[in-house]
Amino acid sequence: MKDISFALNGELVSAKLGSRVEKKDLYGFSKTVAEHENIPLTRGYLLGDGRLLTRQQISYARLDPEGTPVEDAIVELNDEVATLQPSSFDIENPLEPVPLSTLAEFNVADFYPVEEVNIPEGLYLTQFNYRKTYIPKEAYLLVKSDRAFLLIGEMKKTAFVGLTVAYDFFDAEVEEEEDDELDFSMF
C-alpha cells in the first residue's frame, strides 16, 4: 500500500493506494502459442535476406538525425515546451464531486483499490500519475459504502441526437484493441 493524498474543499484527505487489479488475477488468462508436433516454438524476426533474428538480438534506441543515441530530450506538446508533472504520490490530488452517471462516458484502462479514505460516498474527478509524466491521466475516485477505487482512463465525448445526426461528430479514430484471448466468464 502506498500513501496518497487528496484535497477536497481545501481539506486534506489521506488514503492508501493498493496494487493495480489485473484482469488475469480475477479470472485467469490465456496465451496463444505456436507449436510444431507439440513442441512450443519461439517467435523471431525474419529479414528480407532470409536471416532469422531472435528477440534477444533486437534492441530499441532513440536516435537523433545524426544517428546518436539520446538520453535527455526537449519534450514539446502541441509545439510548446512541456513541463514534467509530479507523481500523484508527491502532491495533494484535487477532488471535485461529479454525478455517478459521468462514468457512462469514461473508459477505464486501469483501477486500483483505495483504503482508509474518509469522505462521503460518491464519484470525484481527479487525476493520477503513478510516476512523473508530461501528460497526467484522467481519473475518478469512486467511494462506495464498503470500499473505494481509483479509476484511470479517458473521457469520451457523447452528444444528444435528434432527427438529423451529425455524423462528423463521430468521426473518431478506431483505437487498437489489446488482443485478449480469454473467453469472458464473469457471470
Next chain:
Amino acid sequence: MDTILHLEYQGKTARVSLQALPRRRSKPAIRQSTTVGNIMPYKLINGINAAIDPFQSKPEDFINFDPELVLDNAGQILEPEMISAAYYNPSDRLTQEELKPVTDFKFVDIIYDAEGKEKERRPHAIRKSNLNDRLPIKTGKRLPIAQAFTSFVFRHTHQIVHEDGVTMEFLFNIAQELHQNQEVAIVGAGAKGNQPLVIREKGTPYRGFLYGEIGTGEDEGKYKLLLLLSDRELKTVEE
C-alpha cells in the same frame, strides 16, 4: 467506426448504427528533440550472439574472446517493412547461419486459471463480430444505474444512433425507458441473448450494457443511447 448493430427490444428488432466516440480531451502532438533535430525511436540489431549457450561455455572463452558478440551487422536499423514474424524451435542449438524458421506449425490457446495453473488447451479460436448476425442482440435484465456503475468496469463506450425516422423512434423509446427508470439494460448475443458481444473481427468479447438519456432544454426531443462494454467486475481478488 461505423458498425451496424442488430438490436432487439421488447419483441421488436432494428438494424441501427453503432458509432465510436471522440476523446473529450484531444491527444497532444508530442515531439522530442535535441539541438540536432527530432528524436525518433528505432529498432536495430544489437550484436548479441543469441546462438551461444551460456551453460556450455567456459570462463576462459569469455576472457580470451567475445563469443557473446556477433558484430557484423550490429547497429543496423531495421525498418518495419524489412521484418516479418517467424517461429523457430528454441531448443535447436545451431549457429546463426543455420537458425531456420519452422513453416509447419499451428496456433494453440492455453488457458490459465487465476493462480497461473494451466487449465485447458484448445485450437486457437478466431472470433468474428456478432453485432449484425441473423439473431439480434437481445436486451435482458435491468440493473439500477448506481449498481451497474459501482459493480462493473466499463472499458469502452459506443453511441447507438438511428438511420431514419422509424429507427429514431425505436431508439428514443429505449433511451426514454432507461432514463425514466434510472436503469441500464444488459444486452447479449446468441439465441438466448447471454453471449458476450464481439465488436470487430478478432476482437475481445465484452458484456454489453445499454445506458439511455433524454434531452431537456435545447436538447428537447433528442436522445442519447450508449453501449457500455465491460470485461471485468469492479472488485479485488480477495472479494
